[in-house]
Amino acid sequence: MLFKSSKLSTVIEWGTLLISTVLVCFFLIVVIWEIVSKGAGQLSWDFVTKVPSEGMTKGGILTPIIGTVMLTILTALFAIPFGVCCAIYLNEYAEDNWLTRTIRASIRNLSGVPSIIYGLFGLALFVQALQLGTSLLAAGLTLGLLSLPYIITTTEEALMRIPNSTREAALAVGATKFETIKDVVLPSAMPGILTGVVLTLSRAAGETAPILFTGAAFYINSSSGYLNQEFMALPYHLYMLSTQHQSIEEVRPIAYGTALVLIIVVFFMNLTAFYIRFKYRKNATEM
Template identity: 70%
Template structure:
């Protein structure tokens, strides 16, 4: 009976995995079969023209890269510092448990709520306006709970004996964390960060209210200007354009580029985890 139950459970898991993979394959075939013909050198490196019915997506690519870099600069240092404090200094008090519960709850808040919060805080209260900076800070807030959680879990994987050995030879707690714990946990931390940033790069709702625009005549010259981004550009071409059927090939091409960027970031994360497992 136990063998039958184990076989049944394994069959259900394998069947669910196969079904998900089949849906993924169908979606990718649909996107790439219709999007690859639209991808050319001009499509990548030119500006949209003639009401976005021709031209390329270069400013949207650059805008996506810039807002992701701003998100990284804001979320990564604060996220890692918060995780180190919670995991290494704060202990297991009731307050710490409440903070961890709040962080996990923040991870489940819909991204549109972060967009509205960014509009209220950064655009209106702090008077930053709809800009690249406001959008980057909003995506940073969205990414913070994931970075904190993954970093703290990575720190927990470092054996306690490693910490005790460092303290036993005279290292302070700060030196132990900086020179022993963080280097060991760094591959897993980087994996979580890359996966989080790949998710942030594909978000539309948080930047919808805070800085993204339908079209700009040039690249953003400063962080106080509006910008174009691949997710919003795809949304406009797919649903809001006055000639949806005419620009549909461009929409598929934009989707392929966006998926490729996210896929490359995920490959980087998987490679880091693979190297980590080989190290273990």
């Protein structure tokens, strides 16, 4: 009787999991098909190499692409060094006490804070308090704050997976703690660290709310970008075309094309993360 009950429970669990997976994949396919079918016709060399013109009803999306690339680079420059160093300290140096546990809990809670809250915080701190103004730099720092909890968490998880015996072996042959971390622990954890970093940056590249208050502009007819100036970005450009433009029906094809380009960019960033993990795992196996 107990065996039958256990078997029934397993069937129900697997059935629920299968149904949930099918539903998620179904709606994902529907959304992607909607965007691809209506945006593929818009894709062309001119679409990705020309700046918007005539109030964004003509031209391409070069300016939003450049803005998104620069924003992602700024986010990476700010978030990766601080996030990785913080994770190394928490996992390798900090003692396991109530303060460390509180810090870890706070970091994980920050991962669940809505992105628009980061936007308001960036407005108060970077735009107003530090007087950076609505600019590319303020938006990049805001997205850096948004990315920090994810990078810290994924990096610490990658470091935790390295066995203590590896550290002890390095220390036993005379390496210092710093040398052990730099030459043994970090290279072993690099696949997990890089995967988490790339996935986090791909999420940041698609954020709209944080840059809404800190520097994103409705329309800039220039492909140049400066740290102290406003900028255009693909997610905000898509939002404006879809909801705020005075001729929404006229620019709808451009909106679908922009959405498709953004999906392609995020897809390739995620593909890069999986390739990095595969490459490092393959090298580790060969060694």
